[in-house]
Amino acid sequence: MKTADCKDRERALREQDPEWVEALERHAEECAICAQELRLWNTISVAARGMGRNWESPGLWPRIERALTAEREAGRRPRPWSLLGNLTIPSRHWQATAALVAALALSLWGASRVLRHPPRPVSPEVERRLLTEQALHEIEKSEATYVASIQKLSALAVPKIESPKTPLLESYREKLLLLDEAIADCRAQIARNRANPELREELLSIYREKQRTLELLIREE
Amino acid sequence: MREPHHPAELLRGQADDDRGLGDLELAAACRRGDVAAFEGLYHVHGARLKRIAFNLLGNVNDAEDAVQEVFLRVYRGIDSFKGQSAFSTWIYRILLNCCYDVRRRIARRQESSGPEPESEPGTEREAAAPVADHPLRLALESCLARLTSKHREVFVLFEVEGFKHSEIAAMLNISETLSKNRLYEAKRHLRHLLGTRKES
Numbered sequence: 346m347k348t349a350d351c352k353d354r355e356r357a358l359r360e361q362d363p364e365w366v367e368a369l370e371r372h373a374e375e376c377a378i379c380a381q382e383l384r385l386w387n388t389i390s391v392a393a394r395g396m397g398r399n400w401e402s403p404g405l406w407p408r409i410e411r412a413l414t415a416e417r418e419a420g421r422r423p424r425p426w427s428l429l430g431n432l433t434i435p436s437r438h439w440q441a442t443a444a445l446v447a448a449l450a451l452s453l454w455g456a457s458r459v460l461r462h463p464p465r466p467v468s469p470e471v472e473r474r475l476l477t478e479q480a481l482h483e484i485e486k487s488e489a490t491y492v493a494s495i496q497k498l499s500a501l502a503v504p505k506i507e508s509p510k511t512p513l514l515e516s517y518r519e520k521l522l523l524l525d526e527a528i529a530d531c532r533a534q535i536a537r538n539r540a541n542p543e544l545r546e547e548l549l550s551i552y553r554e555k556q557r558t559l560e561l562l563i564r565e566e
Numbered sequence: 567m568r569e570p571h572h573p574a575e576l577l578r579g580q581a582d583d584d585r586g587l588g589d590l591e592l593a594a595a596c597r598r599g600d601v602a603a604f605e606g607l608y609h610v611h612g613a614r615l616k617r618i619a620f621n622l623l624g625n626v627n628d629a630e631d632a633v634q635e636v637f638l639r640v641y642r643g644i645d646s647f648k649g650q651s652a653f654s655t656w657i658y659r660i661l662l663n664c665c666y667d668v669r670r671r672i673a674r675r676q677e678s679s680g681p682e683p684e685s686e687p688g689t690e691r692e693a694a695a696p697v698a699d700h701p702l703r704l705a706l707e708s709c710l711a712r713l714t715s716k717h718r719e720v721f722v723l724f725e726v727e728g729f730k731h732s733e734i735a736a737m738l739n740i741s742e743t744l745s746k747n748r749l750y751e752a753k754r755h756l757r758h759l760l761g762t763r764k765e766s
Contacts, residue, residue: 359750389753389760392702393725396710397617405616405630406608409637413601416641508643508660512739518663522670529674 348372354379358386447490451483481539488548495552498559505562517562524555593653597644604637611654614727615661621722622665624711628672632664639664651736659737662719669715702760709759717752724749 349357349368357365373380499506509515531548538544592610595603615636619629639660647656710718719738723729724745729737731745738745 355750358753359746361746385757385760386753388702389706389756390725392700392706393721394728395700395703396621396707396722396726398620399613399617400626402616402630405633406605406612408630409608409634410601410605412634412638413604413641416638417599417601504643504646507639508646510646510648515739522666526670529677533677 351376351379354382358382448487451486451490477540484545488545491549491552495556495559498556498563502559502562505565511565514562514565517558517565520558521555521562524551524558527551528555589653590649593644593647593649596640597647599641604641607640607657608637611657615657618658618661618722618727619665621707621710621726622662622715622718623668623672624707628668632661632668635664635667636661652733655733655736658723659739662737666715705760706756709756712759713752713755717748717755720745720748721752721756725753 347364347368349365349372351372353365353372354369357369369379369383373383505514506518506521509518528548528551531544531551535541535544535548592603592606596607612633615633616629619632620626623629623632636657640657643660647653651659710721713721720734723734723737724731731742731749734740734745735742740748
C-alpha cells in the first residue's frame with residue numbers, strides 16, 4: 346500500500362494513478378491543506394459534469410441535409426478543371442516556374458519602359474519617393490504572383506489538409522495553420538508600414554516555409 | 567433477403583461500444599454517400615457534437631456551424647477513413663479541427679474589425695443553460711473561456727464528456743500522458759481562476 350504526503354499531491358492529481366489518489370485521500374484525512382485541495386479538485390469535476398448541456402436545434406439537421414445534397418450534386422457535375430485532366434498536375438514545380446517567368450517578364454517590361462522613356466531631371470526627394478513607390482509596386486506585384494502560385498499548390502493539398510490520415514499529415518496541417526496565422530500577422534504589420542524591408546523579408550521567408558511544407562505534404566502518402 | 571438496417575437502427579448501443587459493428591456499418595453506409603446514414607450519424611452523435619462545440623466555442627451559432635462543417639468533412643473525407651481508430655473517434659477529431667478553424671476565423675474577424683461587442687446576457691452561453699443553474703458551474707464556464715485551447719479541449723472531453731484519456735489521446739493525436747498533463751494544467755488554472763473570482 347502506497348503512502349503519500351503533501352509532496353506527492355501534484356503527482357497523484359497529475360498522473361491520476363488510483364493507488365496514488367487513494368494514498369493522497371488517506372493523507373488528506375490528517376492534512377487540512379491537502380483535504381482542501383482535494384475537495385476543490387473534486388468540486389471542479391462535479392461542476393464540470395453539469396456543463397454538458399443540450400438544446401433543441403430543429404433547423405440544424407435540415408440545414409446539414411441541404412448542404413450534403415448540394416455537395417453530392419456538385420460532385421456529380423464535371424468540374425471545369427477536371428477537363429484539363431493530367432494537365433493540372435504535370436509537375437509539382439510548374440507553379441515555381443510560372444512565378445519565375447512572371448517575375449522575369451515583369452523585370453524586362455520595367456527595363457524596356459525605362460529605356461524608352463528616359464527620366465526627366467527631378468529633385469532628389471521626389472526621385473527617392475518615386476523610386477520607393479516603384480520598388481514597392483514591383484515587390485507587391487511579384488509577391489502577388491508568388492502568392493497565387495502557392496494558392497495553386499494549396500488547392501492540390503486540400504484533400505490531405507482536410508482529412509489528414511497520419512500524425513505526420515496532421516502535424517503538417519497544424520504547421521500550415523500556424524504559418525497562415527503568421528502570414529496574416531505579418532501582412533497586417535506591412536499594411537501599417539509598407540516600405541519596411543525587414544517585414545517584407547519576413548513575409549517572404551514565411552511564404553517559402555509554407556511552400557516547402559505544402560510540397561512535403563503533397564509528397565507524403 | 568432482409569433489407570439493410572436503417573443507419574440509426576445500426577447504432578443501438580453505439581455510445582458504449584464505438585468499435586462495435588454499428589460503428590463499422592455506419593462508416594460503410596456513409597461511404598456509400600447515403601444521406602440517411604448521415605442522418606443516423608446525426609441522431610447518434612449530433613447532441614454530443616453540439617455540446618462539445620458549444621463548450622469549446624462558447625456560442626450556439628458557431629457550435630452549430632462547426633457541427634454542419636463536420637458532416638461535410640466526413641462526407642468529403644470518408645474514403646480516407648481506414649478504420650484504424652473508431653469511427654466516432656475520427657468524427658470527434660474532425661470536430662476538434664473544425665472548432666479550431668472556427669476559432670481562427672473568429673480571431674481574424676476580430677483582428678480586422680476590432681473586438682466584437684459584448685453579447686447581451688442570455689444570447690450566448692446562457693442560451694443553452696437551464697433556468698436554474700449552479701453558480702459554480704456558471705463561474706466555471708466563464709473561466710473555461712480563459713484557458714488555452716489545448717487545455718480547454720482536454721478538460722471538456724474528459725471532465726464534461728467523460729471520454730477516457732486513451733480516447734482523447736487518439737482524437738488529438740497525443741500521448742495519454744500528455745492528455746493527463748493537459749488536464750492537470752487545465753484544472754490547476756481553473757482552480758486559480760475560481761479562487762481569484764471568489765476573492766474579488
